[in-house]
Amino acid sequence: SAARKAGAAFVHYSTDFVFDGTVDRPYTEDDQPNPRSTYACSKLIGEWFAREGGRHYVLRVESVFGSSAPAGSRRRTSVDRIVDAILEGREVPVFVDRTVSPSFRDDVALATQILLDGQARPGLYHCVNSGSCTWEELAREVGRQLGIEPRLKRVRLAEARLRAHRPQYCALSNARLAAAGVVMPGWQDAIGRYLAARRLASHS
Numbered sequence: 001s002a003a004r005k006a007g008a009a010f011v012h013y014s015t016d017f018v019f020d021g022t023v024d025r026p027y028t029e030d031d032q033p034n035p036r037s038t039y040a041c042s043k044l045i046g047e048w049f050a051r052e053g054g055r056h057y058v059l060r061v062e063s064v065f066g067s068s069a070p071a072g073s074r075r076r077t078s079v080d081r082i083v084d085a086i087l088e089g090r091e092v093p094v095f096v097d098r099t100v101s102p103s104f105r106d107d108v109a110l111a112t113q114i115l116l117d118g119q120a121r122p123g124l125y126h127c128v129n130s131g132s133c134t135w136e137e138l139a140r141e142v143g144r145q146l147g148i149e150p151r152l153k154r155v156r157l158a159e160a161r162l163r164a165h166r167p168q169y170c171a172l173s174n175a176r177l178a179a180a181g182v183v184m185p186g187w188q189d190a191i192g193r194y195l196a197a198r199r200l201a202s203h204s
Helices: 002-006 038-053 078-088 105-117 135-146 175-179 187-202
Strands: 010-015 056-061 091-095 123-126 151-155
Touching (some): 056 105, 078 187, 091 135, 105 187, 123 175, 135 151, 135 187
Parallel strands (some): 010 056, 056 123
16 A cells, blocks of 8 residues: 555565466466465465555565575575585485476566566566476486485475475466566576575685
């Protein structure tokens, strides 16, 4: 309401969890949400409220990575923890049947800035890196780029005792974002830049 009154743009970040994960192709912005957890419902309600903000941008992100936590501290995202475990030679539990479109923090921030600076059409966008992968595939790509053979513990989603539902197939299409002039790099490229940033930070 304040953004609308001030004539300001309002940006809300949402999540792939608004979908139930029962399809076998990337979700688009036109697909009907079907949240299956309290968290997912709260994020969808947030999307609805954000639409009341006048010039609004609802950006769905997924599996965000790029922690700025200092070396030695506990990193919070799944990708960050996978990288930490591989670097330390620890076993990494990874889903073999949960498909996602990872989102590098730096790319999401830049995409947001481009949308705002370019006066892009307000509305809903999937703001994820291009492509999709299972968590096992992501961990193997991290290992390949690091030159380390990862110790993976392959886990199926149905076997995991999770407190909240997670969508099994939840790749997101970012075609609408590309049509607005924001072409997101592939997730493999994003992983490479993130690892390079971590190496630079560790030597600074």
